[in-house]
Structures are given as structure tokens and as C-alpha cells.
Amino acid sequence: MKPAPVTLPPLCAQRVGPEIASRIVGVGDTALLAEPLLGLIASRECPGCVLIETLDRVPEWVKAGRVIVSGFHSPLEQQVLRSVLRRNGRVVKVLARGMTEYRPAPDEHESLAADHMLVISAFAPSVTRLTRATALARNRLVLALASEIIVPHVAAGSPLGSRCLPR
Numbered sequence: 001m002k003p004a005p006v007t008l009p010p011l012c013a014q015r016v017g018p019e020i021a022s023r024i025v026g027v028g029d030t031a032l033l034a035e036p037l038l039g040l041i042a043s044r045e046c047p048g049c050v051l052i053e054t055l056d057r058v059p060e061w062v063k064a065g066r067v068i069v070s071g072f073h074s075p076l077e078q079q080v081l082r083s084v085l086r087r088n089g090r091v092v093k094v095l096a097r098g099m100t101e102y103r104p105a106p107d108e109h110e111s112l113a114a115d116h117m118l119v120i121s122a123f124a125p126s127v128t129r130l131t132r133a134t135a136l137a138r139n140r141l142v143l144a145l146a147s148e149i150i151v152p153h154v155a156a157g158s159p160l161g162s163r164c165l166p167r
Contacts, residue, residue, distance in 0.1 A: 001027040001102045001112070006120055008145075009034045015144045016122075026120035027102045028112050032067050032092050039146025040070040041139055042077055046153040051076050054152045055083055062089035069145050071096055071138045073130075076152060085111050092145070093119045096138035098127040 003025035007013075012033055013021040038061060042054075058080060061068060069092040072081040084091055085107050099121040104112055111117035122141055127134060143149060 001104065003027050003099045003102060003119075003121070006030050006033070006118075012145055016141065017144075020122050020141065020144075023122045023124070024120050025099055026118055027099075028118035029115035030118060031115075032090055032118045033145070035067040035090075036147040037069040037092060037145050038066045039142050039149040040068055040077060040080060040152075041142060041149070042074050042152045043154050044074045046074065046076045050153045051079060054150075055079060058083040058089070059087065062087040065090075067092060069094065069142055071135070071142060073135065073138075082107060085117075088114070088116060090116045091118075093117065094138050094142050094145070095119065095121040095123070096130045096134040097121065098123040098125040100125040 004027070006024045006026045007030070008016060008021050008024065016024075042050075054076060062084060067090045068080065068084055070077050070080070072078055072091070072093050073096065081091060081093070088111075091111070099119070102119055104119070108117060108119075112119075122137070123134060
């Protein structure tokens with residue numbers, strides 16, 4: 001799938017800033033960005049009880065029609081993505097790398113076709129590998145796009161807490 005430039009709604013564009021907003025490309029339903037977005041960010045390391053508690057909330061979010069925005073990279077975030085997609089929920093997936101073409105995972109095809117998913121990137125196509133710096137920039141973009149933020153777990157000493165989340 002070839003990405004196309006994405007025009008952010010005015011409030012999102014203002015929170016993201018003009019430089020980043022002008023670089024965003026994506027595939028899927030861009031209308032999802034006009035919805036109030038529920039930002040989800042969690043550390044890679046997460047206790048099982050937090051994972052279960054968070055997954056227990058997914059049906060409530062889907063039933064309420066919430067659009068979840070996340071990098072869907074940490075194990076908890078990946079499990080939330082699978083759960084939301086199985087329930088025909090709506091998501092905005094933010095990549096921490098550039099996008100010249102997007103090859104959706106098997107469980108994403110149906111959601112993209114049904115306009116339940118948008119995949120975006122603010123990185124140049126030459127950025128092909130996820131790094132700590134691109135992951136932090138991606139998380140800052142998730143936070144800027146979200147109108148509400150859920151952070152189920154931040155590991156002690158995690159760069160997520162010290163460099164990304166507002167204090």
C-alpha cells in the first residue's frame with residue numbers, strides 16, 4: 001500500500017506543530033483523526049496483572065466507539081491492537097520509521113479495508129529502522145495527537161517516563 005500525505009484536523013495540527021504535520025503520510029481512513037483519540041503508551045516491560053487489567057478495558061473502549069492511537073509496539077500495546085481489531089474497533093497506528101510502502105500484518109488487512117484503521121508516519125522514507133530516538137519521537141507524536149492518554153505502565157528508569165511523558 002502506497003502512503004499518501006495526511007492533512008491533520010486543525011486542533012491536531014496545532015498540537016503536533018507545522019513542521020511535523022507537514023511530513024505525515026499514511027494509509028487507511030484519515031477521517032479517524034477527526035475523532036477524539038485515546039492515546040495508549042506503555043513500557044516494553046509490563047507486569048501480567050497490568051496487561052490483563054488493560055485488556056479487560058478494551059471491550060469498553062470499542063463499545064464506546066473510541067479510536068485508539070498508539071505505536072502498538074510494546075507487548076501490551078500489541079495485545080491491545082489485536083484485541084481491538086478482533087472486535088472491529090478503530091485504531092491509528094503511528095510508526096517509528098519512514099513509510100515508502102506499507103505491508104499490513106495479516107490481522108490488519110480487514111480493518112484497513114473496512115476503514116477502521118489508519119497507519120501514519122512522520123519520518124522520511126529513508127528512516128528504515130526503529131531506534132530509541134525514533135521510538136521516543138513516535139511516542140511524542142502519539143501524545144500530541146491524543147485528546148486523552150492512558151499509560152498503564154511505565155517501567156522504572158524507562159526512557160518513556162523520563163523523556164516522553166509530560167511531568
